[in-house]
Amino acid sequence: MPGWSVAYDGIDPEKERIRETLCTVGNGYFATRGSAPEAVADAVHYPGTYAAGCYNALTDTVAGREVVNESMVNLPDWLATRLRFGDGPWFDAGSAPLTSYRQTLDLRRGVLVRDLAFRDADGRSTRIVQRRFAHMEFEHVGALQTTVLAEDWSGTLTVRSVLDGESANAGVERYRELSGRHLRVERAEVLDGDTALVETETVQSRLRIAQAIRTRVARDGDGRAPEFRPVADGSLVGHDLIVPLEAGRPVTVEKTATLFTGHDRAISEPAEAAMDWLGRLDGFDALLVRHTRAWRHLWQRCRVDLGRDEEAAEALRLHVFHLLQTVSPNTVGLDAGVPARGLHGEAYRGHVFWDELFVLPALTTRLPHVARSLLGYRHRRLPAARWAARDIGARGAMYPWQSGADGAETSQSVHLNPDSGRWLPDATHLQRHVGLAVAYNVWQYYQASGDREFLVERGAEMVLEIARFFGSIACYDHARDRFTLRGVVGPDEFHTRYPGAETPGIDDNAYTNVMTAWLLERAGALLKMLPTARHAELSEALGLTAEEIELWGHVAQRLYVPFHDDGVISQFAGYDKLDELDWAGLRARHGDIRRLDRVLEAEGDDVNRYKASKQADVLMLFYLLSADELHGLMRRLGYPWEPSSIPRTIEYYLARTSHGSTLSTVVHASVLARSHRREALRYFLEVLRSDVADVQGGTTAEGVHLAAMAGSLDVLQRCFAGVETRGDALHLDPFWPAELGHLEFTMNYREHALTVRINGDRVLVDAVPGGHAPIRVRCRGESALLAPGGRVAFPGSAEGALAGQ
Structure with missing residues (x-):
């Protein structure tokens, strides 16, 4: 067919x-x-x-x-x-x-x-x-x-x-x-x-x-x-x-x-x-x-149709197909996580990273029972995460960057640079932000599913223990009157130490710090949501005190976020002092410089010296948080940051990113969707090509890039269709490229099986009949109740209306 x-x-x-x-x-x-x-x-x-x-x-x-x-x-x-x-x-x-x-x-x-x-x-x-x-x-x-x-x-x-x-x-x-x-x-x-x-x-x-x-x-x-x-x-x-x-x-x-x-x-x-x-x-x-x-x-449950670009539609279906071959209803009940390269090959040794941050949104709104099972995998590894935190002198739970069978850290201590043939020290295990991804997914699952039982019985314990970890490693800096997070590695992965430093790690990665503030606020709100009996059980079992919870609130409002002089969020403290890279010269010498770290090391240089990223880091904030949500976080942190600076920040980091990970194009397609729709579409189509065309030169032979595959569906849904699940409502704010014709997909929101159709700026949402309570649907400032078996329509402008409807 x-x-x-x-x-x-x-x-x-x-x-x-x-x-x-x-x-x-x-x-x-x-x-x-x-x-x-x-x-x-x-x-x-x-x-x-x-x-x-x-x-x-x-x-x-x-x-x-x-x-x-x-x-x-x-x-x-x-x-x-x-x-x-x-x-x-x-x-x-x-x-x-x-x-x-x-x-x-x-x-x-x-x-x-x-x-x-x-x-x-x-x-x-x-x-x-x-x-x-x-x-x-x-x-x-x-x-x-x-x-x-x-x-x-x-x-x-x-x-x-x-x-x-x-x-x-x-x-x-x-x-x-x-x-x-x-x-x-x-x-x-x-x-x-x-x-x-x-x-x-x-x-x-x-x-x-x-x-x-x-x-x-x-x-x-x-x-x-x-x-x-x-x-x-x-x-x-x-x-x-x-x-x-x-x-x-x-x-x-x-x-x-x-x-x-x-x-x-x-x-x-x-x-x-x-x-x-x-x-x-x-x-x-x-x-x-x-x-x-x-x-x-x-x-x-997982249907997605693009009106005019059948090649893109086929690639998208291929992505969904391989996602479902890796995590499906058959995964429910297994003690299995999300292997970064699927069940398709041996790259990364089949390890579980943070890829569910990109995978679970697609599952949560289609197969919520599968998403719940994958979160259960993380909950079963909470003891190992607690021991890992204790081993570095911290409290709470520290989830590993890479894990396999039992939740222990399985990141390599050395890795081979195939360009130079040298084995090099590997410090990527310092990516503490994995726990932030776990907590974020717990919260997003609850928002989309309304599954209070999971949140109360298992999700809350994970969120609170991850919050405790970040609260315990936050150090107070008297000179700044702020808390800092030191010795970490951000999503970028290239920067694992300061130039010339013997000790690995960098300080105050902006993504990690801001998402920590988000997490600590969520933990406080979650405690207030818990039934009294469960609140008492968890407080006793975890040894939570009023003083510790008060500290979380204080840290959430006083975490340090580094900025450039022009107001652009700095990737980490000291990033602005790094050298600029001769991108044109490197491309002239090597052509493909996606894996810039390997290229520079083979030349006897070090990527840590430069303002250069493997993939999105600061821009991950715009991927996960709405402009309003991020603005509120920054305001509560005491920073006069405005959403109007988002395009300038995107352009700054886009010029300094090698796209050495397929996830980079996912995030850039997302964050460009509002301001540079054509550029966003170009990155989206690049995501669709990533494995089919093996854009990284041989890596697809070792397994699919599952997060990129699932991420393409997430970009389509969350960014181009503007789907968000928050505040007990389903939000839609489409920025759908007209050149792709209509967009139609099925999804699940709080047990309602829905079909969403977007053409121009007109939106139709149909619900399958059933015995559920109506749900609230919001679109561009309008609001409507959608009952089972019903339809809501948001007509938009006249030029965006659906022909014949």
């Missing part, structure tokens, strides 16, 4: 790994990269299957120090299937004399289709069609269907269908010097006539994983059974199926796989569950019907 598929023709060895990432099929529980079933890990291909929350740690010696790296584990390959025609070699599409080759990802149904044909040296023509999916309803199930048609010849087909237990993590080149064998094979055997089982265990975390496969053959109108020969070669087990081929009569082979781990609920043990499920599952077509229905239900 037009606009609902992504297709690749031919084989391009240099781009196959990128395509494999973008053609990943997943369901929120596990995902499998889009590699060919016959492919093995080599310079062209990289098969990979990853289960949410499945981590293991290995130890290496790097640059003279012991380094522990925890990674999301690449599991045994269930997809492994090879074909042989007659007595010939095993088929390999990369070396076969192809007459056609197309791979199509069906976004509507979540199915990857591979359709190819070849003519061998004897002039025989053969066509192969393969379909696969990771089942969206039965989250433990994957399936591959292979149909072979001998068009003008007869002979024998051998299908080798196996589970390959010899897997390792080797998908990121800069990690390959480090250990990657995370699994120990405990059991690998052929069972009855058409099934096989592999059990593995992670070598450090001791997580048991069981995978089983079942392979069956169906001939068109022929009931003859194929010959099954067991294959047992160490940890590679399965069957060779020998099937007679007749010209013009297709043969279909169905491979069904199950995957369970020791983390799963409602099972006795993984191997038994894998076999039980396999024995009860229907065939490929019946499974596909249920899988397609589950995707149809998801798209009903």
Whole structure:
């Protein structure tokens, strides 16, 4: 269907790994990269299957120090299937004399289709069609269907269908010097006539994983059974199926796989569950019907249509598709967070950063139960965050910059600069602002869902403990009569120390300080919202005193925010004293300078010396907070800051940003939406291209940039459509580019399923019938009550009216 598929023709060895990432099929529980079933890990291909929350740690010696790296584990390959025609070699599409080759990802149904044909040296023509999916309803199930048609010849087909237990993590080149064998094979055997089982265990975390496969053959109108020969070669087990081929009569082979781990609920043990499920599952077509229905239900909740730019609409759907393959209703109940690169590859070792700051807005207003589950992941790691705070002499909870299995800090202590080949100290763990993102998401989830039960029982505890942490690390500066936050790293990431300093960290990152003021105010307001009994419980359990709460209020009003002499917010204290960078000279020498830090280090220079940012830092304030909200915060902090300075601040930092992160274009598209709509649209379209075009030169092969994908939907909704959830009302203030025609999307606000349609400056909001109380909708100063099954319209100006309405 037009606009609902992504297709690749031919084989391009240099781009196959990128395509494999973008053609990943997943369901929120596990995902499998889009590699060919016959492919093995080599310079062209990289098969990979990853289960949410499945981590293991290995130890290496790097640059003279012991380094522990925890990674999301690449599991045994269930997809492994090879074909042989007659007595010939095993088929390999990369070396076969192809007459056609197309791979199509069906976004509507979540199915990857591979359709190819070849003519061998004897002039025989053969066509192969393969379909696969990771089942969206039965989250433990994957399936591959292979149909072979001998068009003008007869002979024998051998299908080798196996589970390959010899897997390792080797998908990121800069990690390959480090250990990657995370699994120990405990059991690998052929069972009855058409099934096989592999059990593995992670070598450090001791997580048991069981995978089983079942392979069956169906001939068109022929009931003859194929010959099954067991294959047992160490940890590679399965069957060779020998099937007679007749010209013009297709043969279909169905491979069904199950995957369970020791983390799963409602099972006795993984191997038994894998076999039980396999024995009860229907065939490929019946499974596909249920899988397609589950995707149809998801798209009903997550639909987005752009009127005139079908290419942009398709890219946006691809982003939503991969978001839902990583975090879906199947994620609910799992102990899994938001891996920065999805379940699509091994970059960042599958770690959880602050990416849910960009991901949860899209989920909260579409799949609030999934957003709640992801916030629960953070709540379960509150003890680890408390211990981390205690280890640095602070109170409350300090969430880590990177985490994996248990919420402990997993940031690397050294990192490799591929441009210079040197291992360098890494201080990005000083990004304390992760806790601010967690607290912000708790509050935004409550505003959109009205879920007081979560806020009272779990959300409040997180917000209060994060507030306590920032309140405890705020230092009073007598000379300024203000509080400061020292030794941190901001979202920019380039600046990890002052030039020439031996100790890492910078002081008074403006984003961190202002959002801390926001957090401390929210914590105070939240305490007043709590029921009396819960307030008393938390106060006693946390040891909250009136004096500490009073201190939070004082800090919230006296945090230091650095400014340039012209009133522009300074990224951090001392930023204005850094050197200006010769951007033109660097671009002339290197071309792509997105990763400016690596480029300068390879030249023997240091990015810490310059006014240069990897991505938005100060501008994150305009992304997260409305102009009115930020103005109020600044006023209460005692600064005469005015929203009129926002465009000047944007232009200042835009000129000094290398966009070394895909998140940079997300934030810039957002903050430019009000003042420079065409520039905002350019950045928005760049976000849509980021993975499809692999704009960072090879990074997409290592996994999608999930926050950018979800962020594109957030930019569309929050910035261009102007959707905000605050003050017990749904706010819309659209700045939608006319060149994109109308915008229509579905969303959820306080249990109401809504459809929002914007054309020009006219807005229509329709609600699905139900038994809910009416909601308040506000748009450009107007206000209306929307009842279930009703519609509200904000007509706007005459030229913006919808044609025919």
